[in-house]
Amino acid sequence: MQLKLIRLLLLLFTLSPCLLLAQVNTDLIALDINVSASKAIVYTMTAKAITNRAAYDNQPNFINKKQLAFSAADDKGNHDIIIYNFESEKFTNLTKTTNTSEFSPSLTDCGLYVSAVTVEEDGKQRLWLYPTNFGEPELLYDDIEPVGYYDWYNNKAAMFVLGNPNTLVYPYSKSEVLTIDRNVGRSIKRKPKSSIITYIDKNNPLEKEDGLIYPILGFDIEKRTHHKYGYTLPGKEDFIWLNQNLIMMGSGNQLYFKKANEDEWTLAGKVGISGYSDISRMAYSRKLKKLVVVMNRVSP
Template sequence: TLNINCLYAQVNTDLIVLDVKVSGSKIGVYSRTAKPITNREAYDNQPAFINEKQLAFSAADDKGNHDIIIYNFESEKFTNLTKTPNTSEFSPSLTDCGLYVSAVTVEEDGKQRLWLYPTNFGEPELLYDDIEPVGYYDWYDNKAAMFVLGNPNTLVYPYSKEEVLTIDENVGRSIKRKPKSSIITYIDKNNPVEEDGAITYQILGFDIEKRTHHQFGFTIPGAEDFIWLNKNLLLMAHGNQFYYRKARDEEWIVEGNVQLQSHEGISRMAYSPKLKKLVVVMNRKTD
C-alpha cells in the first residue's frame, strides 16, 4: 500500500524565509534576506500561513512522529498544535471559518484522513470518515478538495455526503485554490511534455461553483510545486531559482533565488501578502 510517509520522503528539510514584494503582475524577491526559520537535521516541511503572524508546518520529532508546529513571526517562538505519540500530522492549512487548522492525519491503523485541530487547542475532529487515503488538499466553501491516493491518484470534491465528485485523475500533489475565485487548481499528469530533457505538465483548474474546467498553461520543467501569489500570478521554483508568470501568459520569468551555503533545492512554498514574506522548503546539504 502507498502511504503518506512514502509521499513525504523523509529528507532533512528546513523552512527558509525571504522578503518579497508583489505588485499586480510582478514579484520582487529579496534574495539577500533569506534566512532559516528551522535549522536541524530532521523533517520540517509543508508551511502554511494561518494568519498575519503565524505559520503552521509539519515537523518530525526524534522518534519519527510528525506534529503540527506553529511558528510566530513576532515572538520567533514555536508552539506544538499537536503532540501525538501514535499518529502523525501533515499538510496543515487554515479552514475557511478560521477556527481550525486542518491536517492529513496518519492514524494508528494507517488510515490517512483529514482531521480538524481547533486553534484554541480543543479536541480534534475527524472531517470525512469515508474519504481516504488523503494526501493533499485545499479549501473552498468550508469543504476540502482532496488528492486521494490510489491507482490513479484522484482529485475529489464533496459537494455533499451523497455527491463526492471526482474532478480528475492522475493529478500532482499541488492542490491550490486560485485566490478570490471558486477555482481549485492542480497539475495534470496525463499528458506530460518533454522540454530540454525535463518534464513539464499542464496546470488545470476546476470551478467548484460553475463546474467548468480551465487551463493555466504549463509548469516549469522539472518542478511540481506551485502557488498563487494573487489571482493573476503563479510562482514556481527549480533548484535555488524562482520563476513567476501571469496565469494567462506562457513564458516564465526568472526572479531572484536563495543563496545559502547550507541548503539547496526549493520545493514547497507559502506566501503571506500581509507580512510580505515567502517561506520555502529547502533540503539541507549533506557533508
C-alpha cells in the same frame, strides 16, 4: 507498531518522492518578497532559516498575518503540527501525538481550526480538524481516504486521494463526491478570491530538453467548468498562487513566476543561503510580505 511504521513509510514515499532519499532533512527558509499585479521580486539577501536541524520540517502554510503552520518530525520519527510566530520567533506545538502523525496543515475557511492529513494509529489517512484553541480534534470526512493533499472552498475540502491513479475529489454533499480529475499532482491550490481549485495534470506532459512539463489546470467549483493556466517548470510540481494573476514555482535554488494567462516563466530571485539546495514547497503571506520555501539540507 510495525504495521504503522510500514504505512508511514509508504505515506512519505507518496507525499514526497524525494523525502526519504533526502533523509527527511528539510528546513524552512523565509525571504522578503514584493508582489504586484504583474511581477514578483524576491529579496534573496534577506534569506533566513526559520528551522535549522537535521530532520523533516516541511509543508508550510500561513494561518494568519503572523503565524505559520508546518509539519515537523520529532526524534522518534513522529510528525506533529508546529506553529511559528514571526513576531516572537517562537514555536508552539498544535499537536503532540504519539500514535498518529499530522501533515499538510491549513487554516479552514471558518478560521476556527487548523486542518491536517492525519495518519491514524491503524494507518488510515484522513482529514482532521484541530481547534486553534487547542481543544479536542475532530474527524471531518470519515469515508474519504487515503487523503494526501487538499485545499478549501466553501468550508469543504477538495482532496487529492491516493490511489492508482491518484484522484482529485470534491464533496458537494455526503451523497455527491465529485471526481474532478485523475492522475493529478500533489499541489492542490485554490486560486485566490475565486471558486477555482487548481492542480497539475500528469496525464498529458510535454517533453522538453530539461524534463517534462505538466499542464496546470483549474476546476471552478461553482460553475463546474475547467480552465488552463499553462505549464509547470520542467520536472517540478510544487506551485503556489501569489495573487489572482501570478503563479510561483521553484527549481533548484531559483524562484520563478508567471502570469496565469501566459506561458513564459520569469526569474524572481535566487536563494543563495549556504548549506541548502532544491526548493520544493512554498507559502506566501501578502500581509507580511514574506515567502517561505522548503529546501533540502546539503551535507557538508
